[in-house]
Structure formats: C-alpha cells, structure tokens
Amino acid sequence: MCFQVVRKEQLEYLTASCISAEVVHCFSTRYGGVSSGYLSSLNLGVHRGDVFENVVENYRILGDAVGFLPENTVFNRQVHSDKVVRVGKADCGHGLFLPVEEERDATITNEPGVALVAFGADCTTILLHDPVTGAIGAVHSGWRGTAMGIVKKTVERMHEEFGTDPANVQAAIGPCIGPCCFETHDDVPNAMLASLGDDARAAISPAGEKYHVDLKLLNRIWLERAGVKTIDVSTECTCCQPERFWTHRKVGNARGSLAAIIMRRGGEQA
Numbered sequence: 001m002c003f004q005v006v007r008k009e010q011l012e013y014l015t016a017s018c019i020s021a022e023v024v025h026c027f028s029t030r031y032g033g034v035s036s037g038y039l040s041s042l043n044l045g046v047h048r049g050d051v052f053e054n055v056v057e058n059y060r061i062l063g064d065a066v067g068f069l070p071e072n073t074v075f076n077r078q079v080h081s082d083k084v085v086r087v088g089k090a091d092c093g094h095g096l097f098l099p100v101e102e103e104r105d106a107t108i109t110n111e112p113g114v115a116l117v118a119f120g121a122d123c124t125t126i127l128l129h130d131p132v133t134g135a136i137g138a139v140h141s142g143w144r145g146t147a148m149g150i151v152k153k154t155v156e157r158m159h160e161e162f163g164t165d166p167a168n169v170q171a172a173i174g175p176c177i178g179p180c181c182f183e184t185h186d187d188v189p190n191a192m193l194a195s196l197g198d199d200a201r202a203a204i205s206p207a208g209e210k211y212h213v214d215l216k217l218l219n220r221i222w223l224e225r226a227g228v229k230t231i232d233v234s235t236e237c238t239c240c241q242p243e244r245f246w247t248h249r250k251v252g253n254a255r256g257s258l259a260a261i262i263m264r265r266g267g268e269q270a
Contacts, residue, residue, distance in 0.1 A: 002159050003172075003234045008032075008065045011042070012244075013089075016172030016232040020131050024067035024115075025262040027125065027174040027234070028245050033058040035256065043246075043256025044095060046075075047121060050256065060094065061117075068263045070096055078140045079103045084157045089114055105138040106154045110162045112266035121246040122177040122238050124215045125260035126151050126223075128158065129170045132230035135162040136262045143184075146218050147191035166227030174260050175245055178237030179205065179214040182249075188213050195199035196221060215241040 003014050011032025019025050028040075035054045042058050059070035060155050062177035071183030072088050075095020083105040087094075088111045094100050095117065105135050107116045116138035118125045124146065128137035137154045138143075151171075189211045193199040199221050203214035223231055238245035238258070246255045 003232060011061060011065055013062065013066065014175065014234065014236070016127070018170045018230050018232040019127065019129050019172055019262075020170060022046070022131055022134070023129050023136060023262055025127050025129075025172070026062065026066045028062060028259045028261075030246060030256070031244065032061060033037050034061070035177055037194050038225070038254045039256045042200050044259040045257030051088050055094065055150070056252040057133050062261075066261065067265070068261065070265060071073050071120070073112055073117050073261070074107060074114055074138055074139070075117045076107060076119065077103050078105050078119060079142040080142050080146060082150040082153055083107060086157070086161050087116070103120045104219075105141070105145050106137060107210050108135060108137040108154060108158050108161060110135040110199060110264075114263040115261055115263035119257045120174070120176060120238070121248045121255055121257055123176045124219055125258070126219060127146045127166070127172045127260050127262045128154060128156060129262065130162070130164040130168050130173065130267045131170065133163050133164050134264055135177055136264060138260055138262055141215070141219055143188050143191070143213070143215060146215055146222070151219050152222040152226040155223070155228060167229055169230065170233045171223050171227045171228050171229065172221055173216050173233045175234045175236035175238050175258070176215055177239045177247070177249060178216070179212045180237055180238035182213050182215065183207060184213055185210060192218055199222055202223040221229050
C-alpha cells in the first residue's frame with residue numbers, strides 16, 4: 001500500500017491506496033491554485049492573509065478534481081488539543097463561509113456529503129475511513145496532539161458514535177515534517193516517552209544536545225494501539241520541499257495551509 005500523486009493541469013494532490021473508493025479524499029500540495037505572492041498558489045487556510053475569494057476558488061479547483069464542493073467542507077478550529085467532535089450536514093460551510101465556534105483538532109461523521117478538513121504545514125494530518133459503517137475522520141496531530149494520542153482517541157470516538165471496529169479502519173498518515181527535519185529539545189521526546197513508554201524510543205534519535213523525532217511513526221504506533229491494521233504512511237517531508245508543501249518550520253508565518261480532506265460520497269450540495 002502506498003500514496004499516489006495525482007496531477008490535473010497545474011493542480012497536484014496525494015491520495016492513499018488503502019482508503020477505498022466509497023469516499024473521496026486528498027492531501028493537498030502548494031500546486032494548482034490562484035493565490036499569489038507568498039501564498040502562491042493553493043493556499044487552503046482562511047486566516048493566512050489571503051483574499052477570501054482566492055481561498056474559495058482554491059477549494060473549488062481542488063473540489064472539482066477530488067469530488068466535493070466548497071459548501072461541503074467542515075473545518076477544524078485547531079489548537080493542538082486532543083478534542084474530537086462529531087459533525088454532520090448541519091455543519092457544512094463552517095470554517096470557510098461561517099465561523100467555527102468550537103475548538104477541536106479532529107472531526108468525525110458518518111453522514112454523506114460532509115467534507116472533513118484537517119490543516120497542516122508540517123504537523124501530521126491523518127484521514128480515517130471505516131468502510132463497514134461509513135464513518136470517517138480527519139485529524140490534526142502536531143507534536144502535542146501526538147503526545148496526547150489524538151488519533152487513537154479519534155478511532156475510539158468513532159467506535160462510541162458509530163460502532164466502528166478499529167480492525168476495519170483504513171488510516172492514511174499524510175505528508176508532514178519528517179525526522180530528517182524535526183529537530184527538538186528534550187521536551188518533545190519526554191512527552192512521547194511519558195505517553196507511549198518505551199514504544200516511543202523507535203521514533204526518537206539523539207542528535208547532539210537535541211533529538212530528531214518521527215511523528216509519522218508515533219502516530220502509527222497510536223493507531224496500532226487502537227487496533228487499526230490498515231495504515232498507509234506518506235514518505236514525503238514537508239520541510240524538505242518548501243516549494244511543494246507549506247512548511248512552518250522553514251518559512252514561519254509567511255505561508256499558506258495544506259489540507260487533508262475526506263468525504264463520503266452522496267449528499268453533495270447543489
């Protein structure tokens with residue numbers, strides 16, 4: 001199982017082979033939008049200083065290719081928490097056209113036509129699909145969310161809300177900063193060891209007085225602890241490719257946002 005790169009004219013995004021065709025999904029890159037300047041070109045964040053109409057057009061371009069409408073989207077209001085919220089059709093448009101009042105770093109639903117959106121620009125984004133119940137999830141897992149096991153909590157919440165058996169879940173861990181570039185002080189390794197114990201050591205490499213940390217591997221460990229068996233992991237490092245991916249560590253706040261998006265087919269708004 002692996003990730004595929006999809007190109008349609010100037011647009012480029014990634015998909016995971018493990019996620020079945022019953023849903024549409026994507027992990028965006030920088031390529032194929034209409035934003036300009038330091039936000040060139042496919043910025044999907046509404047709070048990055050972009051022209052609102054450009055952001056909407058970027059969602060339209062990406063949605064036309066992937067299979068969702070801008071009006072389908074439901075954003076996270078990300079605060080590096082472990083909060084998971086169930087959403088539905090009544091929440092469509094919140095984030096892009098309407099404010100998101102509730103802080104959360106993961107959303108779940110089992111309703112068709114609801115496009116869950118999780119943002120990243122080095123942080124890990126993870127998409128989940130249960131083909132048996134139709135439940136889906138979109139997770140933002142920075143290092144704090146990873147230490148708190150937000151992806152495991154999302155799988156558990158899918159079980160509570162929809163009866164999802166974790167063994168049926170298809171999980172895709174998208175492009176994010178890799179261990180090659182994620183150099184930290186000991187606060188990050190200590191947080192991982194406190195939550196995952198010795199299992200975290202495989203994802204931590206000493207580098208002088210600092211450490212390199214593998215967020216993808218840590219989130220894979222959490223998924224496996226949750227009982228998930230089908231997991232695709234992107235090999236791409238966002239920080240290594242600033243021309244292709246938005247990366248906070250490389251350029252700071254002068255950047256756009258990547259998005260991981262997943263939606264059950266059917267129920268799209270006209």
